[in-house]
Each structure stands twice: as structure tokens, then as C-alpha cells.
Amino acid sequence: MISHRDNNTQRIAALDERAEALKLKRGMGIADARAMHPMIDVVEADPEADRRLLEGLADWCDRYTPLVAIDAEDGLFLDVTGCTHLFGGERAMQDEILTRFFQQGFDVRAGLASTPGAAWAAARFHGNRIVAGGEEEALLSPLPLSALRIAPETRASLESVGLRTAGAVMAAPRAPLARRFGATLLLRLDQALGRLDEAVSPRLPVAPLSVERHLAEPVMLTDDIERLISRLAVALKTDLERRGEGARTLALLLFRVDGAVSRIAVGTSRPMREPRLIQRLFHERLTALEQTIDAGFGFDLVRLSVLSVAAFDLVQGDLTGEADDEDADIALFADRVRARLGEAAVLKPVVVESHLPERAVKSVPFAEAPQRRAPAAGRTVSRTAPPMTIYPPERPVRLFRSPEPIEVPATEIPEGPPMNFRWRRALYRVARAEGPERIAAEWWRQLPGEEEAPTRDYYRIEDSEGRRYWLYRQGLYSNAPQAAPPRWYMHGVFA
Amino acid sequence: MAMSAVARDTVFDLRRQIAKIEGTLPERLQVPVAAPADAAKSDMTLVRRGLAVASPGAFLHTGIERLDTALGGGLPRAAMSEIHGLETRDAGAVAGFALSLVSLILKEKQGLPILWVGTSEIFHEAGLPYARGLHALFGIEPEQLLFSEAPKLLDALWIAEEAARMTAFAAVILEIRGSPRLLDLTATRRLHARAQNASRPLLLLRQAGEADPTAAPVRLIVSAAPAANRETVTGPLAGSIGRPAFKVDIGKSRTALPGQFTLEWNPNEHAFAERTENPVAVVPASQRGADPAPASGAVLAFPAVGSPAPILPTVGDQPSRQQHPAHRSPRRAG
Numbered sequence: 159m160i161s162h163r164d165n166n167t168q169r170i171a172a173l174d175e176r177a178e179a180l181k182l183k184r185g186m187g188i189a190d191a192r193a194m195h196p197m198i199d200v201v202e203a204d205p206e207a208d209r210r211l212l213e214g215l216a217d218w219c220d221r222y223t224p225l226v227a228i229d230a231e232d233g234l235f236l237d238v239t240g241c242t243h244l245f246g247g248e249r250a251m252q253d254e255i256l257t258r259f260f261q262q263g264f265d266v267r268a269g270l271a272s273t274p275g276a277a278w279a280a281a282r283f284h285g286n287r288i289v290a291g292g293e294e295e296a297l298l299s300p301l302p303l304s305a306l307r308i309a310p311e312t313r314a315s316l317e318s319v320g321l322r323t324a325g326a327v328m329a330a331p332r333a334p335l336a337r338r339f340g341a342t343l344l345l346r347l348d349q350a351l352g353r354l355d356e357a358v359s360p361r362l363p364v365a366p367l368s369v370e371r372h373l374a375e376p377v378m379l380t381d382d383i384e385r386l387i388s389r390l391a392v393a394l395k396t397d398l399e400r401r402g403e404g405a406r407t408l409a410l411l412l413f414r415v416d417g418a419v420s421r422i423a424v425g426t427s428r429p430m431r432e433p434r435l436i437q438r439l440f441h442e443r444l445t446a447l448e449q450t451i452d453a454g455f456g457f458d459l460v461r462l463s464v465l466s467v468a469a470f471d472l473v474q475g476d477l478t479g480e481a482d483d484e485d486a487d488i489a490l491f492a493d494r495v496r497a498r499l500g501e502a503a504v505l506k507p508v509v510v511e512s513h514l515p516e517r518a519v520k521s522v523p524f525a526e527a528p529q530r531r532a533p534a535a536g537r538t539v540s541r542t543a544p545p546m547t548i549y550p551p552e553r554p555v556r557l558f559r560s561p562e563p564i565e566v567p568a569t570e571i572p573e574g575p576p577m578n579f580r581w582r583r584a585l586y587r588v589a590r591a592e593g594p595e596r597i598a599a600e601w602w603r604q605l606p607g608e609e610e611a612p613t614r615d616y617y618r619i620e621d622s623e624g625r626r627y628w629l630y631r632q633g634l635y636s637n638a639p640q641a642a643p644p645r646w647y648m649h650g651v652f653a
Numbered sequence: 654m655a656m657s658a659v660a661r662d663t664v665f666d667l668r669r670q671i672a673k674i675e676g677t678l679p680e681r682l683q684v685p686v687a688a689p690a691d692a693a694k695s696d697m698t699l700v701r702r703g704l705a706v707a708s709p710g711a712f713l714h715t716g717i718e719r720l721d722t723a724l725g726g727g728l729p730r731a732a733m734s735e736i737h738g739l740e741t742r743d744a745g746a747v748a749g750f751a752l753s754l755v756s757l758i759l760k761e762k763q764g765l766p767i768l769w770v771g772t773s774e775i776f777h778e779a780g781l782p783y784a785r786g787l788h789a790l791f792g793i794e795p796e797q798l799l800f801s802e803a804p805k806l807l808d809a810l811w812i813a814e815e816a817a818r819m820t821a822f823a824a825v826i827l828e829i830r831g832s833p834r835l836l837d838l839t840a841t842r843r844l845h846a847r848a849q850n851a852s853r854p855l856l857l858l859r860q861a862g863e864a865d866p867t868a869a870p871v872r873l874i875v876s877a878a879p880a881a882n883r884e885t886v887t888g889p890l891a892g893s894i895g896r897p898a899f900k901v902d903i904g905k906s907r908t909a910l911p912g913q914f915t916l917e918w919n920p921n922e923h924a925f926a927e928r929t930e931n932p933v934a935v936v937p938a939s940q941r942g943a944d945p946a947p948a949s950g951a952v953l954a955f956p957a958v959g960s961p962a963p964i965l966p967t968v969g970d971q972p973s974r975q976q977h978p979a980h981r982s983p984r985r986a987g
Contacts, residue, residue, distance in 0.1 A: 484821035488766060488799070491819060495801060495812055503812075505800040507784035519784045521800065528796075550789055555748050556780035584742075589879070592894050620894050624879035625742060650780060651742075653749020653790060653897035653918065 171203045205231070215264075216361055217419040220411065221459050222255065224368070225360045233281070235274055235358045248288055256286065262417050271297070274358055275350025279305035279324075294351050299325030306346050312339050365409070367401075368463035369393040376415050376456025380444050383412070383460065387440050390462040391433035404429025404470035410440060412451070413459035420451055424497045427489040427525045429468040435490060436462075442498040492524040501525075513597055515557060515649065551595055552618060554628045554650030561647035564629065572635045575617040579629070581648050586621045593617035594631075612644070618652065626652035713757060713854070716925045717916060720901070725908040728754065728871060731852035733817075733845040735872040737904060738860045741830065744779030746877035748828075749790070750899045751856045752782075753918045753925065755824050756791040758854060760923060765823035767793065770801045770813045775830040779860060790897065790920045797823075806835050810844075817847035817855045828858040832865050841867040864904055872904035878915050881928070896920065898928065 168188035170177075177198065182191050188200055208231060216234055219226045222245070225237035238251065245251035252268050259266040269280025271289035276297055280287045283301050298305060301324050303313045316339060321327050327335070327347065336344050348354040369390045377383060387410065398404060406429055412420040424439045444451070492504040506527035512518045565580040575591035599611030612633035619627045628651065633644035712727030721727045728734055738747035755767055769782055784795035801816075803809035806829065813827040827844070829836060841857070845868040848855040857869060864872065878898040882889035901914045915928040 484765070487819055487821040491815060491821075492799075494815065498811075499803060499808055503801055503803065505802065507795045507798055507800070509784060509795050515783075515785075519795065521781075524799065553786035553789060554745070554780075554783055555752065555786045555790065556745055557783040557786075558780040559777065582742075590892055590894055618894050620880060624877040624898070624900075626745065626877065626880065626894060626897070650783060650786075651745030652786075653745055653752070653899075 168200075208232075213361075214418065217421075218413065218417045219255075220362075220419065221370075221413050221461075222251070224362075224364045225358060226362075227358045227360055229278070233278070235277075237358050237360070238270075252286065252288060273350055273352045274356050275307060275346060276352070278307060279350065291352070295328065298350060299323065299328065301325075303327070306343070306350065308343055308346055312343055315339065316343075363465070365463035365465050366467055367394060367397050367405075368461055369397075370411075370459060370461035373458050373460070376458045377460070378453040378456040380448065383457070384437060384441055384444065386460045387462060388433050388437040390460065391436040394436075394462060394464065395431050395433055398431040398464070398467070398470070401467070402470060403467040404431045405436070405464040405466075406430075406468045407465040408436060408439070409463045409465050411459075411461040411463065412457040413461075414453070415455050415458050418452075418454070420457075422447065422451075423465065424493070425525060426493050428486065429470045431470060438490075439493055439497050442494045446498045489524075496523070496525065512600065514600060515553065515597070516561075517600075519557075552652070555653045557650040558648065561630070561649045564646045564648050566631075566646040573615065573631070575619060576629070576646065579646065581627075586625075586627075588619050589622050589624075590620045591617050597630075616649070628652060713754065715754075715757070715916075717914065717927045719927065720912070720914050720916075723903055723908060723910045723912040724871060724906045728854070730758075730854055731849050732871070733841065733848050733855040733857055733867075733869045735857045735859060735867060735869040735905075737862055737864070737872060737874045738858070739874065739876060741778050741861045743876050744775075744860050746897075746899050747858050747860060747875050748779075748782060749897050749918070750873075750875045750901065750916075751826055751858055752787060752791045752793065753923075754854075754856065755826070756793065756923050757925075758824050759793065759797075762823045764797070765821070766797045766799055767824045767826065768799045768801060768816045768822050769826045769828065770803065770809050770816065771828040772806055772809045772830065773802055773804050775828050775860060776802055778830060779828075790918070792920075792923055806833050810835065810840055813855070814844060814847055817844055817853065818851050820851050820853060822853060824854045824856060826856045826858060828860070829862070830860045832859070832863040836865070836867075838866055838868060841869060845869060869905075871906050874902040874904045876900045878928075881917065 170182060170184055170186050170188065170191060173182055173184065180195050180198075182195070182198070191198060192200075212228055212232070212234070216226045216228055219234055219236055223236050223238050223241045225239075227235040227237075229235050236255075238248075242248045242251050245254055248270055252270050256266060256268055267281050267285045269277045269282070269284060269287055269289070271277040271280050271294060272291040273294060276289050276294040279298055279301055280289050283305050284297070287297075289297050303316055303322065303324060306313075306324055306327070308316075316322075316327065321330060324347075327343070328351075332344060345354065349356040371386060371390060377386065394405070405426065407423060407425050410422040410424075412422070414420070422440070422443055424443050426439065430436060430439075495503045501523050504524040505521040506524050507519045508522050508527060510518055510520050562581065566576040567578065567580075569576050573594075575593060576588055578585060578587045580586070594615035594617055596613055596615050598613045601610065604610065614630040614632050616628060616630040619629050621627070628649045629646060630649055631644050631646050633642075635644060711730060712721070712724075713730050714721055714727040715724075736747055736751050738744060759765070759767075781800070782798070784798055787793045787798070788795060801809075801812050803812055809827065809829070813825060816822055816825045825848075844855055844857070857867075876899070878900040880898045881895045882891060883893040883895040884890075896917050896919060898915060898917045901916055903910065903912045916925045917928050918924075919926055
């Protein structure tokens, strides 16, 4: 028996058959129930867990149709239009769903009708009934008002005027009903009777393309799964070719025999349709996930879906049959590394217009970086370099992620370079110094009212052993009594 | 005659295959023109010494003749080369030296990207390569660069292996800190073999690492050298910091010749220059009599390029008696 808290009272939210046999009812107070039967076992309701379970079931129902929607707290809508023949007709399909759920330990009622409203009523008030098109009115007429999916207040006021069944509402004149009880009532009625279309909004976006394979014997080994992927990818390729597209995001769905569904997605930097490459991407992903995917007793349905597509530009290969496209090689390499080690495994620096050194270069994941321009033959003028007449300020070859504080005991002149400094607990003696190069904070990034960030004076330093560093002093020395002395940081190393 | 030429070609071909299998460098087993009569015999000598004249494309010339000679022709192109830094704080010099080599490679393979693989540890300790600095010094465009940061060494090795077999990269740089056990002879041999097959260089940068046995044919130990002053119209500018300079030690090479070089990188011409004002003699001058390089002012420990003197050390190369360290001389009793 499951309890939930409602208006400061613990009430029964759900109960099993044995509790029902004890004449307990939903909505009854836990205190009353305990007074009647002290032996009952009460568990606190956990709506979050219920929701997760329902989502897991919805994932599993993906095997019947891609259009699965969650209905309130305890229902699933499956839009099986055009899917029933795959399972041997409506009756066979419903039976199979019910059997499978029963085997997984669920007590499920199903209804199948040509409108969502009628199916909802059939599932909840008849159980396992299949309503043919046109029979909706006959199905609904004898049912109570709650079969119409209307708010409890509307239902109460309808009952107060003597309309106790759906049939009675249908028979009543429409205009007064709409005026008195609002448009929702008639909308629900029309939807249930098929006079208005009702769209079931699926939980997950429907993949443009997907291929699947039902397996009589569940597979467990990663190698078998990979072999299946390449077979499925071959089937995908023809579809993609027909559409003139390539896949950008692919998802592999593994349906385990006990109902758990694993979803594995890989992204590609450029549209792809070659089965061998798709299989290699999934190979890396599966290798990385080997520990987390639990095959259990095996997977009995494997589906490969294309989640997003892009136009595929055909490149003519040469006569030996291989297109000499090195960018494609690199894109594939980056995709494989990404599939194995995550989105940020391959980074590309992008130069940003900013004079703060740490902001001037941004590292972006390879897939999001702008495509490299093809190297033009005979190109000599460099594009990012300033004109030769201006000497660009020297920049280090390595920059620390965040400037590291250093201790500077003394400087020769107050705002000059340090004479020695301590960095990472080692003492360095400065042999030569160049600078300063003053870099001010970017005031346009400053929020109004915020204090202006101190300026930085950068020095190129060479220590007594010939190593060259890039240091800066943040702020200036000040005469004000409470002013903190400026701090020194190590920001990079030169070659 | 034609038959023998064909047969020789076959023999050379087979030897090349054997050399590849054994992991030695691709060599051109050239028949010396002087002795066409006993060609087979001289072939044998060449193979045994393992110092055959290599094909011109097999080596990357650093531009410093002395260094190229000491390395047996230059840095092998289709191989893994180790570049060591003794301490992590030398990371700037090591990275700078590696990038100058990459810059030399890119002179011929323009526009090809390079990949820099590193563990999170090294990027955190030594900093990320900074695209703006690389462009000014080495002429490497930011869009030519790809970084790959792996949280674990095993992943970094995997990325490097996958990248080393590709021909789309001009060079792959793998940077690792310390001497991890994973980077053993087997792992480096795998990397080396991939680089050989793709005939692309793989630079293994090791910061603060020990000189472990690896499959790399060349190991250079790089540290920073004080830079020269900036040149101005009126002469050197006192107190300024000029072009980057490196101190390069040969830790391991095919010729097994020792050597220490102070190189300066010229960022305008993308070329090395050796600094000659302070040549450092690492071993005492040869006592053999005929000085191999009498023309140059300073006394050097190495034979000059193309010198007739044999490379192999002889007894005469040993330091003279009085030059032995005192503690190594037998102590006289009494």
C-alpha cells in the first residue's frame, strides 16, 4: 500500500489486491486504515521514481512505434497507425504488448481505438478492448463522465444537473452545454468521437530514418552488436543515398530483453553515410561505454536511427577509387576521438579579437569550429599577421590556463620588473627584462557599477639560466594607506 | 651485366624490406662508384655498419651542418623522435624547439595541420600552446593547429597512435610528463612503427623525464639558452631579449656521436642558426695527431663533415693519462 500526503493527512494513494480485499479504498486516511487493519504495510509515494519508471516503459514501447507519449501519471499513448501489420494485426499486437508487460511484472490495461479519447476510455473502463472505427459512440455512451477526460469540477457540476453518463451529455443540446460548462467539454467529446483530430505529441523527436532488427536470439557481445550495426548501416545507406543526405547524428537503441533500453548517440563533423565509418564511430563509443552498458540477458532488438541529417556533397574520386580528401580523414579522426573521449577531446584554437591574452584565443571543440579553408596554391600572404611594418607584440608559446601567483620580494624601481621571484616554491633570479607592455581590462565587458579591473603590466623576463617567462603585475603601487600592494603573476613561457 | 643489375635491385629491395621489419631507418644501399667490381662486398660493409648513405628525403635537415652530421644526416622524417626537457620549467624551450622542427617540416608541406596530443597533467603544469605566439614565431596558423587533451595517459597514447597512422597531419606531437610505466618500449615501438608506415614524424616531448629505453632512434635533450640581444641598426641593444635560443644535447642517435649545440631560431626566415661565439668543447681534443678540423679557430671534438677520418672511435680518442680524473687513477700505496 502506498500513501501520499494530501492536505496534511496521509492518505492511501494506491493499493494492491490484497489490500483491496480488506475493503480499503483509495483516498482513505492512513490513520483510519491502520485502525481497521494494524498489520498493513505502508510505503511513502515517490512520484519522481514513478515518472522515471513510466519514462523507461515509454522507451521500451519505442519498439512498437516511434510515436510514444506519456499521459498524465499512469498512462502511455502509442500511436500505432501503420505499425500494426508488422506485428500481425491489431489484436495480435495488443496481445503481445500485454503479454510482454505481464512478463515484466506489470498489470496493464490497454485499449485500442481510432481516436485517443476512445482508446483512453476503452483502456480504463473496459480493459483490452479493440474499438473499431465508428463504434466510439456506442463505447462511450454507457460510461460515466470521468471517461471523457474532463476536469473534476466540470464533472461535479454536470452530475449536479443530472447528466451522469457520457451518453447523456451526447444527447444534450450542444449550445447550452458549451455556454455553461466551457469549450473543453465539447472539445473532449468531439475528439473522443473522432469529429476533431487530436494529435498525440511524442516524447522524443521522431528520427527521419531508422532501421532495426528483431533478434530471435538475444545478443550480448559487443562484437555481435558491432556486426549488427554495420548490417543496419548498409540498409541506412541506400535510404540516405535516395534522399541525397548524410547523417550528422546517429543513435543506437539497444532494447534489452527485460525492458531496459540503452541509447547511444554519436555525432559526426560532416555528413556521413559510409557503413564502415559509421561502424567505426560506434566501435569507439562502445569501447568507451563498455563498463556502463549492462547487456544482462542480452538485447533482442537493435535499432539504428539517424537523428539529424545534412546535405551530402558528392565528391568525385579519382580512377583508383579513392578520393584524396585529407580534411575528411581529419574529420573522421576527430569524430572517433570524440566518440570515445567526449565532446572536448579534440580542440581547435580560434583567434578572437581581444587584447587580453587569455581571451584572445578560444579553444572550441572540433565539430563546432569553422571549417578549415582549403590551402590555396601559391598563397604567401599570411592572413592573421598584421602588416610587416608593425612589430606585433611578442607572445609566449605556452600560456597557463590561469595566471599563477608568484612572490616578488623587491623591484629595483617601484613599477619596474622584479629582481627575483619565487614561482612554484623555486627562486628565480632575473637576468634581463623587457617591458612593460600595459594591457588594460576591457571596460566594455564591465557591468555598470562594477569596479574597474586593475591594469596589467607585462614583462618578458629571462632568468639566470636562460629561461624566458611572461610575468605581469596587476595594479599599481599606491600611496593610499589601506591600498593593497599590487600582485604579480606568471602567465606564460617563451621559447 | 643486366642480369646482375636486376639481381642487385632485388637484393636491395629485400634488404629494404628487412630494414623496415627490423625497424631501422630506410636506407639507400648505394653501391660506391669507386668500386663497381666488388659491389657485393661493399654492400655488405654498408649493411654491417648500418651507416649507409640515406636517401635525401629520409631526413629532415635542421640546417646546422654539424648537428645534421652528428645525427647521421638529420632528424629522421618517418620516425618517432624524442625531445626531452630535464625539468618541467623547460617546457617553453622544449615546445619551442619542437615547433621549430615542425616549422621546418611545414616549409615543404604547406597548409597541412599538426596535432598536439597531451595529457591534462602536462597542459595544466606547463600551459597550453598559445596560438598567437606560435604564429608570430613559427608561422603556424591557428587553423592548422589541433589540440587533443586526454585525462589519462592511456587515452593520450591511443589518440597519438591513431593520429600517427594518418598521412593527413604534417606532424603529431605527443607531450608527456615524467617517466610513466605505460610509455615503455612496447608502447613507443607501436608509435614508431605507425609513424614509419605513414612516413610522418612523431615528436615525443617528455618533460622532466628519465632517459628510458624507447624505440625512438633519436633523443635530443633541450634546455633554454640565454638569448642574444636584439639587433638594431646601431648594433645590439643592451639588456634586450632577442631571438629564442636552445641548448641541444644529443642523448641518442644512430651515429652515437655526442654533441652539444646552441641553436638560435630565426623567426623571420624560419631557420636555425648555430651560435658560434662560445663553442663548448665537451670532450678534450683528439690526441691522435692530425686534427680533424684544423681550419676552424676553436678545437672541436667532432670530425668535420666529409672528413676522411673514420667515425668509429679508436684508441687515440681516449683522454690522455693526466686528463683522467684523479679519483679514477690507481692510488699508490705508501
